[in-house]
Every structure is written in C-alpha cells, then in structure tokens.
Amino acid sequence: GAVVSQHPSRVICKSGTSVKIECRSLDFQATTMFWYRQFPKQSLMLMATSNEGSKATYEQGVEKDKFLINHASLTLSTLTVTSAHPEDSSFYICSARVAGGTDTQYFGPGTRLTVL
C-alpha cells in the first residue's frame, strides 16, 4: 500500500518551454502532497505544500508564478515549471501523506528534468 506514482520519469526540454509533472497517490487519498527538488549531492529541499482544494503554500525563495501547483483531487497534484531555464534542471520529487494518518510521507519515483 501507499504507492505514489510520478509522470514523466524523465524529461528533456528546450529553454523557455513549460513542463508539467504529475503526482498521483494510487491506493490512498492524500489531502496533502509535497513537492521537493534535489540537486546533485544535496538534500531534498521542500518547494511547496499542496493541499487539495486550496492554494499551495510555497517555501521562501520559491517563485509561485514559476512553479505552478494544482491539487485538484485527493489523488492528483501537478507541478508545472513555466518558462524553464537550465538552472531549473534538477530531480523533482513529490510525496503524499495519507489523509488522517501520521507524518510519514510516501515518495514518488521522481522526475529528472533537464533543460537545454
């Protein structure tokens, strides 16, 4: 149980394009999902907390207009990187917490974004 999927697993795009990443909880409902970014040899850094039916809460230094988050249902959250640039190249990982459960977060397999 507690499986989270992410799509796509890898994307290569040109600078200036927008990329959408989907995060789905497959066998549970997740009122809260989280989006992280991890650069090589660094820790996961929380970008934003996504709550179903409400606006996402962004961490300091993360531009909400650049990283658009939509959490339209209890099983789906999307992150759109708008006007991507090479410095946005990173490993983007989502996680989901079981509704009414503990603090444990279950992670998706991640999306490796490369912006040329």
Place this chain on the structure above:
Amino acid sequence: RKEVEQDPGPFNVPEGATVAFNCTYSNSASQSFFWYRQDCRKEPKLLMSVYSSGNEDGRFTAQLNRASQYISLLIRDSKLSDSATYLCVVGFSSGSARQLTFGSGTQLTVLP
C-alpha cells in the same frame, strides 16, 4: 546552522561490519523522526520511524535523545544491499502544516 545535520561520510565498511550514523536537529519542537534510505538517482524510501524508547527492525536499530536533539541509526551485519545514502528526517508543524526536514544524508558503501 542546518536544521538537520548529518556526517556526509562516505562510510566504506566491509560486509558483516556494524556501522552507526548520527544526526542532530535544531528545532526543539520537532515531533516525529525518521530514517529514510535513498539509492542513487532514486526517490527516498522510509526505512524506519524513530521512537523515544528506541526501536529495532531486524538489523537496524534507531535511537532518539530528545534532550540532546540527537538521533542515531545502527546497522548490524551489514550487507552489500545496504549501500545507499541514509537520510535523517525530522517532522514538525509549521502553522497548520506538518512538514519534514531532510538532512543531507550519509553515504554508505558496503564492500565485499
């Protein structure tokens, strides 16, 4: 000062060795504690939660010292498959949200 600090390693140990990782956290209001493992270019996977009384799961033992704000992980009889990066993770409430803060990880390589 980082909120969650870990020795980055790398730790290179022979098969069968016992290895210990340490972690300190700065937020005294932290409420939950975990060890995750992350394989190269993969997502983190929960290894075990850490409880105040200490807990064991097979070859893995986790300890928590709230007074010292210190967490440890002990791996006994290490296997080649234990090679990974081990992430110390601390949970706390921020406003109405409950978040996790990740340490940078400790890299372990178990050698044949």
